[in-house]
Amino acid sequence: MPAEGVRLKPAFDAGRLLRELTSVREHTWDQQRVYTEEGVGAATEVDWRCLALRSPGGDGDRTDPGGPGPRDFADTVWLDRIPYVREVLDFIPAPLHAVRFMALGPDTVGIDHTDPKYGPRWGVGRLHVPVVTNPGAVLVLDGVEHRWQPGEFWFGDFSRTHRVQNTGTEPRVHLVIDVLVTPGLAALFPEAWQEYFRDGEVLFNRQECPQTTDERRRLATRFPVPETFHLWEGDTPLSADVPRETATLADDGERMTLRLPGDRAFALVHLGDNEYRFAGWSEERTLQVFPDGPDPRVVLRTREGGRVDELTVTAERLPA
Known part of the structure:
Protein backbone atom coordinates (compact mmCIF):
# COMPACT_ATOMS: atom_id res chain seq x y z
CA MET A 1 0.00 0.00 0.00
CA PRO A 2 1.54 3.36 -1.02
CA ALA A 3 1.67 6.49 1.09
CA GLU A 4 -1.52 8.38 1.95
CA GLY A 5 -0.57 11.31 -0.29
CA VAL A 6 2.05 12.35 -2.80
CA ARG A 7 3.06 15.47 -4.67
CA LEU A 8 2.49 15.27 -8.42
CA LYS A 9 4.14 17.05 -11.33
CA PRO A 10 4.21 19.83 -12.33
CA ALA A 11 3.66 22.87 -10.09
CA PHE A 12 1.30 25.64 -11.20
CA ASP A 13 1.57 29.44 -11.15
CA ALA A 14 0.48 30.40 -7.63
CA GLY A 15 0.22 34.09 -8.51
CA ARG A 16 -2.15 33.52 -11.43
CA LEU A 17 -4.26 31.17 -9.35
CA LEU A 18 -4.55 33.76 -6.60
CA ARG A 19 -5.57 36.52 -9.01
CA GLU A 20 -8.28 34.35 -10.52
CA LEU A 21 -9.51 33.27 -7.10
CA THR A 22 -9.79 36.93 -6.09
CA SER A 23 -11.92 37.64 -9.18
CA VAL A 24 -14.63 35.19 -8.07
CA ARG A 25 -14.76 36.06 -4.39
CA GLU A 26 -17.00 39.10 -4.60
CA HIS A 27 -19.83 37.14 -2.97
CA THR A 28 -20.06 34.77 0.00
CA TRP A 29 -19.81 31.19 -1.14
CA ASP A 30 -22.31 28.61 0.07
CA GLN A 31 -21.57 25.96 2.68
CA GLN A 32 -20.28 22.66 1.41
CA ARG A 33 -22.89 19.92 1.21
CA VAL A 34 -22.48 16.17 1.15
CA TYR A 35 -23.74 13.82 -1.55
CA THR A 36 -25.11 10.43 -0.54
CA GLU A 37 -27.07 7.64 -2.15
CA GLU A 38 -30.21 9.69 -1.39
CA GLY A 39 -28.85 12.74 -3.25
CA VAL A 40 -27.66 16.15 -2.05
CA GLY A 41 -27.47 16.16 1.74
CA ALA A 42 -27.00 18.54 4.62
CA ALA A 43 -24.56 21.42 4.75
CA THR A 44 -21.45 21.08 6.87
CA GLU A 45 -21.68 22.52 10.36
CA VAL A 46 -18.27 24.20 10.18
CA ASP A 47 -17.13 27.17 8.07
CA TRP A 48 -16.32 25.23 4.91
CA ARG A 49 -17.51 26.97 1.74
CA CYS A 50 -17.33 26.10 -1.94
CA LEU A 51 -17.56 27.56 -5.41
CA ALA A 52 -18.50 24.94 -8.02
CA LEU A 53 -16.48 25.04 -11.25
CA ARG A 54 -17.74 21.65 -12.48
CA SER A 55 -20.85 20.00 -11.08
CA PRO A 56 -23.75 17.74 -12.10
CA GLY A 57 -25.45 19.48 -14.99
CA GLY A 58 -23.12 22.48 -14.65
CA ASP A 59 -25.15 23.85 -11.73
CA GLY A 60 -23.11 26.69 -10.23
CA ASP A 61 -25.01 26.45 -6.94
CA ARG A 62 -24.01 22.84 -6.23
CA THR A 63 -21.37 22.70 -3.49
CA ASP A 64 -21.48 18.90 -3.04
CA PRO A 65 -19.09 16.50 -4.82
CA GLY A 66 -21.90 14.87 -6.79
CA GLY A 67 -22.12 11.25 -7.86
CA PRO A 68 -24.43 8.90 -9.76
CA GLY A 69 -27.64 10.62 -10.76
CA PRO A 70 -29.68 11.88 -13.71
CA ARG A 71 -27.02 14.34 -14.95
CA ASP A 72 -23.32 14.02 -15.76
CA PHE A 73 -20.73 16.60 -14.76
CA ALA A 74 -20.32 19.79 -16.78
CA ASP A 75 -18.56 23.15 -16.46
CA THR A 76 -20.34 25.91 -14.55
CA VAL A 77 -20.46 29.58 -15.58
CA TRP A 78 -17.76 30.37 -13.01
CA LEU A 79 -15.14 28.46 -14.98
CA ASP A 80 -15.55 30.85 -17.91
CA ARG A 81 -14.21 33.66 -15.71
CA ILE A 82 -10.94 31.95 -14.74
CA PRO A 83 -9.00 30.89 -17.87
CA TYR A 84 -5.84 29.82 -16.05
CA VAL A 85 -7.77 27.38 -13.89
CA ARG A 86 -9.23 25.98 -17.11
CA GLU A 87 -5.64 25.51 -18.37
CA VAL A 88 -4.84 23.60 -15.18
CA LEU A 89 -7.86 21.36 -15.70
CA ASP A 90 -7.10 20.82 -19.38
CA PHE A 91 -3.64 19.58 -18.39
CA ILE A 92 -5.05 16.66 -16.39
CA PRO A 93 -5.24 13.54 -18.62
CA ALA A 94 -8.36 12.05 -17.04
CA PRO A 95 -12.13 12.60 -17.06
CA LEU A 96 -13.05 15.34 -14.59
CA HIS A 97 -15.92 15.09 -12.15
CA ALA A 98 -16.50 17.73 -9.46
CA VAL A 99 -14.12 20.69 -9.44
CA ARG A 100 -14.47 23.21 -6.62
CA PHE A 101 -12.70 26.03 -4.90
CA MET A 102 -13.00 25.00 -1.25
CA ALA A 103 -12.44 27.58 1.50
CA LEU A 104 -11.90 26.49 5.09
CA GLY A 105 -12.57 29.44 7.37
CA PRO A 106 -10.22 30.65 10.11
CA ASP A 107 -10.36 28.97 13.52
CA THR A 108 -12.17 25.97 12.02
CA VAL A 109 -11.58 22.30 12.73
CA GLY A 110 -13.38 19.56 10.81
CA ILE A 111 -14.24 16.10 12.05
CA ASP A 112 -12.37 12.88 11.33
CA HIS A 113 -14.09 11.11 8.44
CA THR A 114 -13.58 9.09 5.28
CA ASP A 115 -14.91 9.65 1.76
CA PRO A 116 -16.10 6.16 0.79
CA LYS A 117 -14.41 4.75 -2.30
CA TYR A 118 -12.50 7.95 -3.16
CA GLY A 119 -9.30 6.09 -3.90
CA PRO A 120 -7.54 4.29 -6.80
CA ARG A 121 -8.90 0.88 -5.73
CA TRP A 122 -12.31 2.12 -6.92
CA GLY A 123 -11.07 4.15 -9.90
CA VAL A 124 -11.57 7.58 -8.31
CA GLY A 125 -8.95 10.17 -7.33
CA ARG A 126 -9.04 13.51 -5.55
CA LEU A 127 -6.40 16.11 -6.45
CA HIS A 128 -5.57 19.37 -4.66
CA VAL A 129 -3.91 22.57 -5.80
CA PRO A 130 -3.55 24.93 -2.81
CA VAL A 131 -4.14 28.60 -3.58
CA VAL A 132 -4.18 30.33 -0.16
CA THR A 133 -2.80 28.83 3.04
CA ASN A 134 -1.14 29.69 6.34
CA PRO A 135 0.96 27.84 8.95
CA GLY A 136 -2.17 26.90 10.91
CA ALA A 137 -3.82 25.19 7.94
CA VAL A 138 -3.28 21.43 8.22
CA LEU A 139 -4.64 18.31 6.53
CA VAL A 140 -4.34 15.24 8.74
CA LEU A 141 -4.51 12.28 6.34
CA ASP A 142 -4.24 8.76 7.74
CA GLY A 143 -2.54 10.21 10.82
CA VAL A 144 0.04 12.21 8.84
CA GLU A 145 0.05 16.02 8.94
CA HIS A 146 0.29 17.79 5.57
CA ARG A 147 0.84 21.49 4.91
CA TRP A 148 0.57 21.82 1.15
CA GLN A 149 1.74 25.10 -0.37
CA PRO A 150 0.27 27.37 -3.10
CA GLY A 151 0.79 26.14 -6.63
CA GLU A 152 1.76 22.61 -5.59
CA PHE A 153 -0.12 19.68 -7.11
CA TRP A 154 -1.12 16.88 -4.75
CA PHE A 155 -2.95 13.56 -4.67
CA GLY A 156 -4.48 12.30 -1.43
CA ASP A 157 -6.19 8.99 -0.71
CA PHE A 158 -9.30 10.39 0.93
CA SER A 159 -10.82 6.95 1.39
CA ARG A 160 -8.57 6.93 4.48
CA THR A 161 -9.46 8.77 7.66
CA HIS A 162 -8.72 12.48 7.39
CA ARG A 163 -9.47 15.85 8.95
CA VAL A 164 -8.97 19.45 7.83
CA GLN A 165 -8.27 22.24 10.28
CA ASN A 166 -7.35 25.89 10.07
CA THR A 167 -6.22 27.53 13.30
CA GLY A 168 -4.93 30.55 11.40
CA THR A 169 -6.62 33.93 11.02
CA GLU A 170 -7.29 33.71 7.24
CA PRO A 171 -9.21 31.18 5.12
CA ARG A 172 -7.39 28.28 3.53
CA VAL A 173 -8.46 27.84 -0.12
CA HIS A 174 -7.70 24.83 -2.33
CA LEU A 175 -8.71 23.97 -5.87
CA VAL A 176 -10.10 20.43 -5.38
CA ILE A 177 -10.41 18.23 -8.46
CA ASP A 178 -12.15 14.85 -8.56
CA VAL A 179 -11.06 12.64 -11.44
CA LEU A 180 -11.34 9.11 -12.76
CA VAL A 181 -8.12 7.11 -12.55
CA THR A 182 -6.56 6.45 -15.96
CA PRO A 183 -3.09 5.38 -17.18
CA GLY A 184 -2.52 9.00 -18.24
CA LEU A 185 -3.20 10.21 -14.72
CA ALA A 186 -0.80 7.60 -13.31
CA ALA A 187 1.98 9.13 -15.44
CA LEU A 188 1.79 12.32 -13.33
CA PHE A 189 2.84 10.38 -10.23
CA PRO A 190 6.50 10.02 -9.22
CA GLU A 191 8.53 6.99 -10.24
CA ALA A 192 8.21 5.45 -6.78
CA TRP A 193 4.47 5.02 -7.42
CA GLN A 194 4.70 3.41 -10.85
CA GLU A 195 5.07 -0.13 -9.52
CA TYR A 196 1.85 0.38 -7.56
CA PHE A 197 0.03 1.45 -10.70
CA ARG A 198 1.44 -1.53 -12.60
CA ASP A 199 0.85 -4.21 -9.99
CA GLY A 200 -1.29 -2.75 -7.22
CA GLU A 201 -5.00 -2.79 -6.52
CA VAL A 202 -5.87 -0.02 -8.99
CA LEU A 203 -9.03 0.24 -11.09
CA PHE A 204 -8.33 2.01 -14.38
CA ASN A 205 -11.27 3.55 -16.24
CA ARG A 206 -11.94 3.35 -19.95
CA GLN A 207 -12.77 6.40 -22.05
CA GLU A 208 -16.35 7.09 -23.09
CA CYS A 209 -17.34 5.44 -26.38
CA PRO A 210 -20.16 7.39 -28.07
CA GLN A 211 -23.13 5.57 -29.57
CA THR A 212 -25.62 6.50 -32.24
Whole structure:
Protein backbone atom coordinates (compact mmCIF):
# COMPACT_ATOMS: atom_id res chain seq x y z
CA MET A 1 0.00 0.00 0.00
CA PRO A 2 1.54 3.36 -1.02
CA ALA A 3 1.67 6.49 1.09
CA GLU A 4 -1.52 8.38 1.95
CA GLY A 5 -0.57 11.31 -0.29
CA VAL A 6 2.05 12.35 -2.80
CA ARG A 7 3.06 15.47 -4.67
CA LEU A 8 2.49 15.27 -8.42
CA LYS A 9 4.14 17.05 -11.33
CA PRO A 10 4.21 19.83 -12.33
CA ALA A 11 3.66 22.87 -10.09
CA PHE A 12 1.30 25.64 -11.20
CA ASP A 13 1.57 29.44 -11.15
CA ALA A 14 0.48 30.40 -7.63
CA GLY A 15 0.22 34.09 -8.51
CA ARG A 16 -2.15 33.52 -11.43
CA LEU A 17 -4.26 31.17 -9.35
CA LEU A 18 -4.55 33.76 -6.60
CA ARG A 19 -5.57 36.52 -9.01
CA GLU A 20 -8.28 34.35 -10.52
CA LEU A 21 -9.51 33.27 -7.10
CA THR A 22 -9.79 36.93 -6.09
CA SER A 23 -11.92 37.64 -9.18
CA VAL A 24 -14.63 35.19 -8.07
CA ARG A 25 -14.76 36.06 -4.39
CA GLU A 26 -17.00 39.10 -4.60
CA HIS A 27 -19.83 37.14 -2.97
CA THR A 28 -20.06 34.77 0.00
CA TRP A 29 -19.81 31.19 -1.14
CA ASP A 30 -22.31 28.61 0.07
CA GLN A 31 -21.57 25.96 2.68
CA GLN A 32 -20.28 22.66 1.41
CA ARG A 33 -22.89 19.92 1.21
CA VAL A 34 -22.48 16.17 1.15
CA TYR A 35 -23.74 13.82 -1.55
CA THR A 36 -25.11 10.43 -0.54
CA GLU A 37 -27.07 7.64 -2.15
CA GLU A 38 -30.21 9.69 -1.39
CA GLY A 39 -28.85 12.74 -3.25
CA VAL A 40 -27.66 16.15 -2.05
CA GLY A 41 -27.47 16.16 1.74
CA ALA A 42 -27.00 18.54 4.62
CA ALA A 43 -24.56 21.42 4.75
CA THR A 44 -21.45 21.08 6.87
CA GLU A 45 -21.68 22.52 10.36
CA VAL A 46 -18.27 24.20 10.18
CA ASP A 47 -17.13 27.17 8.07
CA TRP A 48 -16.32 25.23 4.91
CA ARG A 49 -17.51 26.97 1.74
CA CYS A 50 -17.33 26.10 -1.94
CA LEU A 51 -17.56 27.56 -5.41
CA ALA A 52 -18.50 24.94 -8.02
CA LEU A 53 -16.48 25.04 -11.25
CA ARG A 54 -17.74 21.65 -12.48
CA SER A 55 -20.85 20.00 -11.08
CA PRO A 56 -23.75 17.74 -12.10
CA GLY A 57 -25.45 19.48 -14.99
CA GLY A 58 -23.12 22.48 -14.65
CA ASP A 59 -25.15 23.85 -11.73
CA GLY A 60 -23.11 26.69 -10.23
CA ASP A 61 -25.01 26.45 -6.94
CA ARG A 62 -24.01 22.84 -6.23
CA THR A 63 -21.37 22.70 -3.49
CA ASP A 64 -21.48 18.90 -3.04
CA PRO A 65 -19.09 16.50 -4.82
CA GLY A 66 -21.90 14.87 -6.79
CA GLY A 67 -22.12 11.25 -7.86
CA PRO A 68 -24.43 8.90 -9.76
CA GLY A 69 -27.64 10.62 -10.76
CA PRO A 70 -29.68 11.88 -13.71
CA ARG A 71 -27.02 14.34 -14.95
CA ASP A 72 -23.32 14.02 -15.76
CA PHE A 73 -20.73 16.60 -14.76
CA ALA A 74 -20.32 19.79 -16.78
CA ASP A 75 -18.56 23.15 -16.46
CA THR A 76 -20.34 25.91 -14.55
CA VAL A 77 -20.46 29.58 -15.58
CA TRP A 78 -17.76 30.37 -13.01
CA LEU A 79 -15.14 28.46 -14.98
CA ASP A 80 -15.55 30.85 -17.91
CA ARG A 81 -14.21 33.66 -15.71
CA ILE A 82 -10.94 31.95 -14.74
CA PRO A 83 -9.00 30.89 -17.87
CA TYR A 84 -5.84 29.82 -16.05
CA VAL A 85 -7.77 27.38 -13.89
CA ARG A 86 -9.23 25.98 -17.11
CA GLU A 87 -5.64 25.51 -18.37
CA VAL A 88 -4.84 23.60 -15.18
CA LEU A 89 -7.86 21.36 -15.70
CA ASP A 90 -7.10 20.82 -19.38
CA PHE A 91 -3.64 19.58 -18.39
CA ILE A 92 -5.05 16.66 -16.39
CA PRO A 93 -5.24 13.54 -18.62
CA ALA A 94 -8.36 12.05 -17.04
CA PRO A 95 -12.13 12.60 -17.06
CA LEU A 96 -13.05 15.34 -14.59
CA HIS A 97 -15.92 15.09 -12.15
CA ALA A 98 -16.50 17.73 -9.46
CA VAL A 99 -14.12 20.69 -9.44
CA ARG A 100 -14.47 23.21 -6.62
CA PHE A 101 -12.70 26.03 -4.90
CA MET A 102 -13.00 25.00 -1.25
CA ALA A 103 -12.44 27.58 1.50
CA LEU A 104 -11.90 26.49 5.09
CA GLY A 105 -12.57 29.44 7.37
CA PRO A 106 -10.22 30.65 10.11
CA ASP A 107 -10.36 28.97 13.52
CA THR A 108 -12.17 25.97 12.02
CA VAL A 109 -11.58 22.30 12.73
CA GLY A 110 -13.38 19.56 10.81
CA ILE A 111 -14.24 16.10 12.05
CA ASP A 112 -12.37 12.88 11.33
CA HIS A 113 -14.09 11.11 8.44
CA THR A 114 -13.58 9.09 5.28
CA ASP A 115 -14.91 9.65 1.76
CA PRO A 116 -16.10 6.16 0.79
CA LYS A 117 -14.41 4.75 -2.30
CA TYR A 118 -12.50 7.95 -3.16
CA GLY A 119 -9.30 6.09 -3.90
CA PRO A 120 -7.54 4.29 -6.80
CA ARG A 121 -8.90 0.88 -5.73
CA TRP A 122 -12.31 2.12 -6.92
CA GLY A 123 -11.07 4.15 -9.90
CA VAL A 124 -11.57 7.58 -8.31
CA GLY A 125 -8.95 10.17 -7.33
CA ARG A 126 -9.04 13.51 -5.55
CA LEU A 127 -6.40 16.11 -6.45
CA HIS A 128 -5.57 19.37 -4.66
CA VAL A 129 -3.91 22.57 -5.80
CA PRO A 130 -3.55 24.93 -2.81
CA VAL A 131 -4.14 28.60 -3.58
CA VAL A 132 -4.18 30.33 -0.16
CA THR A 133 -2.80 28.83 3.04
CA ASN A 134 -1.14 29.69 6.34
CA PRO A 135 0.96 27.84 8.95
CA GLY A 136 -2.17 26.90 10.91
CA ALA A 137 -3.82 25.19 7.94
CA VAL A 138 -3.28 21.43 8.22
CA LEU A 139 -4.64 18.31 6.53
CA VAL A 140 -4.34 15.24 8.74
CA LEU A 141 -4.51 12.28 6.34
CA ASP A 142 -4.24 8.76 7.74
CA GLY A 143 -2.54 10.21 10.82
CA VAL A 144 0.04 12.21 8.84
CA GLU A 145 0.05 16.02 8.94
CA HIS A 146 0.29 17.79 5.57
CA ARG A 147 0.84 21.49 4.91
CA TRP A 148 0.57 21.82 1.15
CA GLN A 149 1.74 25.10 -0.37
CA PRO A 150 0.27 27.37 -3.10
CA GLY A 151 0.79 26.14 -6.63
CA GLU A 152 1.76 22.61 -5.59
CA PHE A 153 -0.12 19.68 -7.11
CA TRP A 154 -1.12 16.88 -4.75
CA PHE A 155 -2.95 13.56 -4.67
CA GLY A 156 -4.48 12.30 -1.43
CA ASP A 157 -6.19 8.99 -0.71
CA PHE A 158 -9.30 10.39 0.93
CA SER A 159 -10.82 6.95 1.39
CA ARG A 160 -8.57 6.93 4.48
CA THR A 161 -9.46 8.77 7.66
CA HIS A 162 -8.72 12.48 7.39
CA ARG A 163 -9.47 15.85 8.95
CA VAL A 164 -8.97 19.45 7.83
CA GLN A 165 -8.27 22.24 10.28
CA ASN A 166 -7.35 25.89 10.07
CA THR A 167 -6.22 27.53 13.30
CA GLY A 168 -4.93 30.55 11.40
CA THR A 169 -6.62 33.93 11.02
CA GLU A 170 -7.29 33.71 7.24
CA PRO A 171 -9.21 31.18 5.12
CA ARG A 172 -7.39 28.28 3.53
CA VAL A 173 -8.46 27.84 -0.12
CA HIS A 174 -7.70 24.83 -2.33
CA LEU A 175 -8.71 23.97 -5.87
CA VAL A 176 -10.10 20.43 -5.38
CA ILE A 177 -10.41 18.23 -8.46
CA ASP A 178 -12.15 14.85 -8.56
CA VAL A 179 -11.06 12.64 -11.44
CA LEU A 180 -11.34 9.11 -12.76
CA VAL A 181 -8.12 7.11 -12.55
CA THR A 182 -6.56 6.45 -15.96
CA PRO A 183 -3.09 5.38 -17.18
CA GLY A 184 -2.52 9.00 -18.24
CA LEU A 185 -3.20 10.21 -14.72
CA ALA A 186 -0.80 7.60 -13.31
CA ALA A 187 1.98 9.13 -15.44
CA LEU A 188 1.79 12.32 -13.33
CA PHE A 189 2.84 10.38 -10.23
CA PRO A 190 6.50 10.02 -9.22
CA GLU A 191 8.53 6.99 -10.24
CA ALA A 192 8.21 5.45 -6.78
CA TRP A 193 4.47 5.02 -7.42
CA GLN A 194 4.70 3.41 -10.85
CA GLU A 195 5.07 -0.13 -9.52
CA TYR A 196 1.85 0.38 -7.56
CA PHE A 197 0.03 1.45 -10.70
CA ARG A 198 1.44 -1.53 -12.60
CA ASP A 199 0.85 -4.21 -9.99
CA GLY A 200 -1.29 -2.75 -7.22
CA GLU A 201 -5.00 -2.79 -6.52
CA VAL A 202 -5.87 -0.02 -8.99
CA LEU A 203 -9.03 0.24 -11.09
CA PHE A 204 -8.33 2.01 -14.38
CA ASN A 205 -11.27 3.55 -16.24
CA ARG A 206 -11.94 3.35 -19.95
CA GLN A 207 -12.77 6.40 -22.05
CA GLU A 208 -16.35 7.09 -23.09
CA CYS A 209 -17.34 5.44 -26.38
CA PRO A 210 -20.16 7.39 -28.07
CA GLN A 211 -23.13 5.57 -29.57
CA THR A 212 -25.62 6.50 -32.24
CA THR A 213 -29.32 6.90 -31.47
CA ASP A 214 -30.10 3.66 -33.31
CA GLU A 215 -27.44 1.78 -31.35
CA ARG A 216 -28.91 2.98 -28.09
CA ARG A 217 -32.52 2.29 -29.01
CA ARG A 218 -31.90 -1.36 -29.84
CA LEU A 219 -30.67 -1.90 -26.28
CA ALA A 220 -33.90 -0.86 -24.57
CA THR A 221 -34.56 -3.57 -21.99
CA ARG A 222 -36.24 -4.36 -18.69
CA PHE A 223 -34.54 -6.61 -16.13
CA PRO A 224 -34.32 -7.35 -12.39
CA VAL A 225 -31.48 -5.90 -10.30
CA PRO A 226 -30.59 -6.28 -6.61
CA GLU A 227 -32.08 -3.32 -4.78
CA THR A 228 -28.54 -2.48 -3.60
CA PHE A 229 -26.94 -2.30 -7.06
CA HIS A 230 -27.22 1.48 -7.40
CA LEU A 231 -25.84 2.10 -3.88
CA TRP A 232 -22.31 2.88 -4.97
CA GLU A 233 -21.01 3.64 -1.48
CA GLY A 234 -21.93 0.15 -0.26
CA ASP A 235 -20.18 -3.21 -0.50
CA THR A 236 -23.09 -5.64 -0.75
CA PRO A 237 -22.02 -8.55 -3.00
CA LEU A 238 -24.10 -9.02 -6.13
CA SER A 239 -24.71 -12.60 -5.02
CA ALA A 240 -26.20 -11.50 -1.69
CA ASP A 241 -29.74 -12.63 -0.90
CA VAL A 242 -31.41 -9.23 -1.18
CA PRO A 243 -34.73 -8.28 -2.79
CA ARG A 244 -34.72 -7.34 -6.46
CA GLU A 245 -36.48 -4.53 -8.25
CA THR A 246 -37.27 -3.93 -11.90
CA ALA A 247 -34.88 -1.69 -13.82
CA THR A 248 -35.57 -0.17 -17.23
CA LEU A 249 -32.77 0.76 -19.62
CA ALA A 250 -33.75 3.19 -22.37
CA ASP A 251 -32.51 6.01 -24.58
CA ASP A 252 -33.49 9.46 -23.28
CA GLY A 253 -32.63 11.18 -26.57
CA GLU A 254 -29.00 11.89 -25.71
CA ARG A 255 -27.74 8.91 -23.71
CA MET A 256 -28.85 5.70 -22.05
CA THR A 257 -30.62 6.07 -18.72
CA LEU A 258 -31.28 3.47 -16.04
CA ARG A 259 -34.63 3.96 -14.29
CA LEU A 260 -35.64 2.35 -11.03
CA PRO A 261 -38.95 2.41 -9.13
CA GLY A 262 -39.73 5.62 -7.31
CA ASP A 263 -38.74 7.91 -10.20
CA ARG A 264 -35.03 7.27 -9.64
CA ALA A 265 -32.98 7.88 -12.80
CA PHE A 266 -29.28 7.41 -13.51
CA ALA A 267 -27.53 8.68 -16.62
CA LEU A 268 -25.07 6.18 -18.06
CA VAL A 269 -21.74 6.43 -19.91
CA HIS A 270 -20.98 3.91 -22.67
CA LEU A 271 -17.59 2.19 -22.39
CA GLY A 272 -17.80 -0.04 -25.46
CA ASP A 273 -19.46 -3.39 -26.24
CA ASN A 274 -22.75 -2.18 -24.75
CA GLU A 275 -21.25 -1.82 -21.27
CA TYR A 276 -22.06 1.25 -19.15
CA ARG A 277 -20.96 2.90 -15.94
CA PHE A 278 -23.01 5.37 -13.97
CA ALA A 279 -22.43 8.96 -15.07
CA GLY A 280 -20.78 10.70 -12.14
CA TRP A 281 -19.05 7.54 -10.97
CA SER A 282 -16.29 5.14 -12.01
CA GLU A 283 -16.26 1.61 -13.39
CA GLU A 284 -16.61 0.42 -9.81
CA ARG A 285 -20.00 -0.81 -11.05
CA THR A 286 -21.21 -1.36 -14.59
CA LEU A 287 -23.91 -3.13 -16.55
CA GLN A 288 -23.48 -4.79 -19.95
CA VAL A 289 -26.36 -5.60 -22.30
CA PHE A 290 -26.48 -8.69 -24.52
CA PRO A 291 -29.67 -8.04 -26.50
CA ASP A 292 -29.47 -10.68 -29.22
CA GLY A 293 -30.53 -14.29 -29.36
CA PRO A 294 -33.49 -16.06 -27.78
CA ASP A 295 -32.40 -15.15 -24.22
CA PRO A 296 -31.39 -11.47 -23.89
CA ARG A 297 -29.44 -10.83 -20.72
CA VAL A 298 -27.65 -8.16 -18.72
CA VAL A 299 -24.42 -8.70 -16.80
CA LEU A 300 -24.00 -6.57 -13.67
CA ARG A 301 -20.47 -6.03 -12.36
CA THR A 302 -18.78 -4.46 -9.36
CA ARG A 303 -15.02 -3.95 -9.16
CA GLU A 304 -12.35 -3.22 -6.59
CA GLY A 305 -8.82 -3.10 -7.96
CA GLY A 306 -8.45 -6.17 -10.13
CA ARG A 307 -11.33 -8.07 -8.52
CA VAL A 308 -14.62 -8.38 -10.40
CA ASP A 309 -17.96 -9.62 -9.06
CA GLU A 310 -20.59 -10.55 -11.69
CA LEU A 311 -24.28 -11.33 -11.79
CA THR A 312 -26.15 -12.28 -14.96
CA VAL A 313 -29.89 -11.59 -15.15
CA THR A 314 -32.45 -12.31 -17.81
CA ALA A 315 -33.66 -9.28 -19.76
CA GLU A 316 -36.80 -8.45 -21.70
CA ARG A 317 -36.40 -6.52 -24.94
CA LEU A 318 -38.55 -3.40 -25.17
CA PRO A 319 -39.92 -1.86 -28.38
CA ALA A 320 -37.37 0.48 -30.00
